[in-house]
Structures are given as structure tokens and as C-alpha cells.
Amino acid sequence: MSVASPADMEHYYQNCYPFPAIFSWLNRQNESKRNDLKDxxxxxxxxxxxxxxxxxxxxNSVSTLPEFKEMVVKFNPDRFEIGAMYNKPPKDRxxxxxxxxxxxxxxxxFDIDMDDYDAFRTCCQGAQVCDKCWKFITLAIxxxxxxxxxxxxxxDMIWVYSGRRGAHCWCNDERAMQLTDMQRRNVLDYLNVIRDRSLSKRLALKRPYHPHxxxxxxxLKPYFMEFILEEQDPWRNDNxxxxxxxxxxxxKNLTDALTKYWVSDEPNRSSLDKWNDIDEFASNLKFNSPQRRKDFMYRLKDWKEDIVLLILYPKLDIEVTRQLIHLLKAPFCIHPATGNVCVPIEPSTFTPDKAPKVSTILEEFNNNNSNDRSSKSLQPFIDYFQDHVTNFNNDFNKKRKLDSIEVKTEIKTETKVE
Incomplete structure (x- = not known):
């Protein structure tokens, strides 16, 4: 059930939602070498x-900014989502x-969600998120x-807080915009290395690692000790x-020795201690030859590196990325379960507690008696997004101008040749 009533949502859409910025962001042209820039x-x-x-x-589709706002206010949805650009207006379907x-x-x-880290975060459970476990998302971004x-x-990328436990990336580069479904799946396959975050199966990544x-x-390695082993401490429980x-x-000898040590001799050791115990016990194992010892220590090092990636490397929602026709929640929508606004974020400084709530925004709006009815909680995020849109549009116009000059030059060259 939504924490915001239909009346609250209508008020928010009517008075607070940044329709001009979203409209400007979405209303760009499809580029072409032959200057096909009509619509x-x-x-x-x-x-x-x-x-x-x-x-x-x-x-649903619109043609103008007033029509855009009118559509959303009229429907008053729990949220609205943004999809692909088609060859014809979707409303004519x-x-x-x-x-x-x-x-x-x-x-x-792309969509990154905290669900994929639940096995290794101990500070929060379920839908809860705090500054500590948000580091999983920050590192993934x-x-x-x-x-x-x-x-x-x-x-040209912008990240948007999902409103509860994750973040969405919108990559707006024209080359990215034109990717086919197959090309999107290829990008996804390149990035989505960790498909199962369970430690029950060895990750077994090929060596040497791909450069990426x-x-x-x-x-990620510099964060593993302090963030995972000390802060989250996921292996404090011996079982x-x-x-x-x-x-x-x-x-088997190493496994048996560690099992006895952790269960019988020194129970409830911290994750950091257990992580160090593995190296210490391994160094005391007896091998038939120096080469076998060397090979085993290399395998142990590889195993530890794989675990760092297994826990901290981002796992992506496949369905969100791989198809043009998939839709994604629009920036500045309200998350129905939390009341948080899905605000665009600066990843290095954002934490979920900084996201404004719709109740706060509406209260600020109603209590402001001046002509400026903007929300002081929401406005910094609108400004951040507007700066992104302005920079994007400036870059787009520069590129369009350069492309236009290039096309004219090509035409002149072709004419001379003829």
C-alpha cells in the first residue's frame, strides 16, 4: 500500500514534480549523418x-510540455515509467x-539492488538500508x-536513487541510445560477471583476469578488509x-584444521580473524615438494581474490538492460513503500537518508507563503539534474553542429568529384 494518498500524489505532480527538466532531458533528436533531425x-x-x-x-505518448504534465496529473499514477522511442507515436498503437x-x-x-548483497550485509535486514550497507551500491556504481x-x-550517465534499496543508471550517449537488443545484451554480458553471489559454488574465474x-x-580490494571483514563481519557466526x-x-587437511579451530578451540572469532586464520593455517601445511606448496598458495590467493569480486562486484538486473522495450521508473517519482523521492544522485556523496520524502516536500510547499513555492528539500536535486540536462544539451548541440558541418563538407566533396 502506498504511503502517499492519491490526493498527496496529485498535489505533488501538480505543484512539485520537475516536468520542464524531465521534458528537456527526454526531448532530444535522433542523430544521423544525413541530418535527419525533423521530429x-x-x-x-x-x-x-x-x-x-x-x-x-x-x-502513452505526448508532444508538448503542457501535454506531458496534463497526462501525468490526469492519470495520477503511483509511478510512471519511461520507455523507448518508437518509429511512430505509441499512442497510435x-x-x-x-x-x-x-x-x-x-x-x-542498469539497475543495481541491495537484494543481491543480503547474504553479506549484517547492519540491516529486509527493506532497511543505512549508510554502512549503502557502500555496496556506491562501490558498484x-x-x-x-x-x-x-x-x-x-x-553521459546519471544515476537515480530507486527510492528504497538501489540505484538506476541512465546512459544517454547517442551511441548508447542506438544500441540494438543484441548489442545491449553484449554490453550486459561484458559487465554482468557475477550472476550468482552464493559461496556454495566456487566462482572459478579464468586466470589471468580480463583487464576489466x-x-x-x-x-574493490582496498575496501574489503575495513568494509566487509570489519564493518559487516559476515562470518562471525561459525556455522x-x-x-x-x-x-x-x-x-581437506586445511578445512579440517580450521573447522576444529573455529568450532572447538576458538569459537566466534571475527571475520577478520577467520580470514587471517586461513593464511596462517595454510602456511603450516606439509607438502611433498616446494612446487606443490607454491601451487597451493597461488590457488589460495586466487580463491581470496575471487571472493572479493564475488561479494563486492555489482550484480545487474538482466531484464532492465537487455531490451529496448523495457521501461524504467522515471526520475523524481515517489517510491510507494517508503515515500522517498527517486532523486538523481551524486554517487560519491549520496546516502538514502538524504532522499527527501513526499510528505516533507508537500509540507514545505504548503508552509511557504512567498511567491517561491519550491521545496528546499527537493530543489538541490532538481538543480543537480538540471545542470546535467543543460550540459547534455550543450554537448548534443555542439555535436549536431559538427555533424552538420561534416555533412556539408561531404556533399561539397561529392559535387566536386562529379
């Missing part, structure tokens, strides 16, 4: 409405043959950002340690 692209953008009753209305409406482009989007920039050459994985390991840490050590 404002929001005409062909799909919007979907999700209602408190569980109903879901797809294939009923008068078109099914094959005539084709998704053409959309932002490359950093890994994804670096890969998108360094490996794919994308630069090696870079990610070097980024949990026996079930998750020991099965993949590949040496």
Missing part, C-alpha cells in the same frame, strides 16, 4: 502508468498493425561508471563460516 523525439517516446490498484497502462510500431532507441539503463567510460567510451576484472579487483568460507578451499 522532436518526445512524440515517439513511450510512457507507462502504474496504478495503486495494480493496473498498468502502456503506450490501436490504429496501427502490430508490426508497424517498432522501438528504435532508448537510453542504456563506481565499477560500472569506470567500465562504461573506459571500455565503451560513454560519458583486474581493474575492478584493484578498485556461516563453515558453510560459505571453507567448502572451496580445495584441501
Amino acid at each position: 522532436n523525439c518526445i512524440r515517439t517516446r513511450e510512457f507507462a502508468m502504474a496504478f495503486r490498484s495494480g493496473a498498468y497502462k502502456r503506450y 490501436e490504429i496501427l498493425m502490430k508490426s508497424e510500431l517498432v522501438a528504435k532507441s532508448k537510453e542504456l539503463v 563506481e565499477v560500472i561508471n569506470v567500465a562504461l567510460k573506459d571500455d565503451f567510451g560513454f560519458h 576484472l583486474l581493474r575492478s579487483l584493484n578498485m 556461516d563460516a563453515l558453510k560459505t568460507l571453507l567448502p572451496n578451499l580445495s584441501d
Whole structure:
């Protein structure tokens, strides 16, 4: 059940939701070498409405900013979602043959959720999130950002808080927008290395690591000791340690010695102590030859590196990314369970407690008697988003101008050749 009433949501959409900024963000042109820049692209953008009753209305579209606001205020949804740009306005779907409406482009989007870290976070449970466990999301964002920039050459990304336990990435580069379903799946396969975060099976990543994985390991390793072993301490419970840490050590003597030590001799040792015990006990094992000892210590090092990646490397929601037709919740919507606004974030400084609540925003609006009815809680996030949109539009216009000059030059060259 939503924490915001229909009247609250209508008030929020009518008076507080930043429709101009969202409209400007979405209303960009599809680029082409031959200057095919006729339509404002929001005409062909799909919007979907999700209602408190569980109903879901797809294939809505608008042409103007007033129409955009009027649509959302009229429907007053629990949330609304943004989809692909089609070859025709989605609202005309009923008068078109099914094959005539084709998704053409959309932002490359990613979804990271705290659910995938529940086995290793001890500070919170269920829907709860705090500053400590939010570090899982912050580190995941950093890994994804670096890969998108360094490996794919994308630069225009913005992250949006999901409203409860995760974050969404919107990658707006024109190259990203034009990716086909197959290309999106390829990007996803490249990034989505960790598909099962269970320690019951060994991760067994190939050596040497792919450069992306090696870079990610070097980024994440410095946080493992303080954040996982000390703050989260997921293996303080001896049974949990026996079930998750020991099965993949590949040496029965080491496993038996550690089991006896943790259960009988020194129960309830911290995760940091247990992590160090593994190295200490391994160093005392007897081997038939120095080479066997060396090989085993290499395998142990590989195993520990795999665990760092297994726990801290981001796991992505496959369905969100892999298809053009998939929709994603619009920025600045309200999360129905928490009342939090899904605000665009600066990943390095944001924590969930900084997200404004719809109740606070409406109270601020109602208590402000001046002509400025903006919410002091929401406005910094609107400003941050507007700066992103302005920078994006400036870059887009510069590129469009350069492309136009390039096309004119090509035409002149072709004419001379003829």
C-alpha cells in the first residue's frame, strides 16, 4: 500500500514534480549523418502508468510540455515509467498493425539492488538500508561508471536513487541510445560477471583476469578488509563460516584444521580473524615438494581474490538492460513503500537518508507563503539534474553542429568529384 494518498500524489505532480527538466532531458533528436533531425523525439517516446490498484497502462505518448504534465496529473499514477522511442507515436498503437510500431532507441539503463548483497550485509535486514550497507551500491556504481567510460567510451550517465534499496543508471550517449537488443545484451554480458553471489559454488574465474576484472579487483580490494571483514563481519557466526568460507578451499587437511579451530578451540572469532586464520593455517601445511606448496598458495590467493569480486562486484538486473522495450521508473517519482523521492544522485556523496520524502516536500510547499513555492528539500536535486540536462544539451548541440558541418563538407566533396 502506498504511503502517499492519491490526493498527496496529485498535489505533488501538480505543484512539485520537475516536468520542464524531465521534458528537456527526454526531448532530444535522433542523430544521423544525413541530418535527419525533423521530429522532436518526445512524440515517439513511450510512457507507462502504474496504478495503486495494480493496473498498468502502456503506450502513452505526448508532444508538448503542457501535454506531458496534463497526462501525468490526469492519470495520477503511483509511478510512471519511461520507455523507448518508437518509429511512430505509441499512442497510435490501436490504429496501427502490430508490426508497424517498432522501438528504435532508448537510453542504456542498469539497475543495481541491495537484494543481491543480503547474504553479506549484517547492519540491516529486509527493506532497511543505512549508510554502512549503502557502500555496496556506491562501490558498484563506481565499477560500472569506470567500465562504461573506459571500455565503451560513454560519458553521459546519471544515476537515480530507486527510492528504497538501489540505484538506476541512465546512459544517454547517442551511441548508447542506438544500441540494438543484441548489442545491449553484449554490453550486459561484458559487465554482468557475477550472476550468482552464493559461496556454495566456487566462482572459478579464468586466470589471468580480463583487464576489466583486474581493474575492478584493484578498485574493490582496498575496501574489503575495513568494509566487509570489519564493518559487516559476515562470518562471525561459525556455522556461516563453515558453510560459505571453507567448502572451496580445495584441501581437506586445511578445512579440517580450521573447522576444529573455529568450532572447538576458538569459537566466534571475527571475520577478520577467520580470514587471517586461513593464511596462517595454510602456511603450516606439509607438502611433498616446494612446487606443490607454491601451487597451493597461488590457488589460495586466487580463491581470496575471487571472493572479493564475488561479494563486492555489482550484480545487474538482466531484464532492465537487455531490451529496448523495457521501461524504467522515471526520475523524481515517489517510491510507494517508503515515500522517498527517486532523486538523481551524486554517487560519491549520496546516502538514502538524504532522499527527501513526499510528505516533507508537500509540507514545505504548503508552509511557504512567498511567491517561491519550491521545496528546499527537493530543489538541490532538481538543480543537480538540471545542470546535467543543460550540459547534455550543450554537448548534443555542439555535436549536431559538427555533424552538420561534416555533412556539408561531404556533399561539397561529392559535387566536386562529379
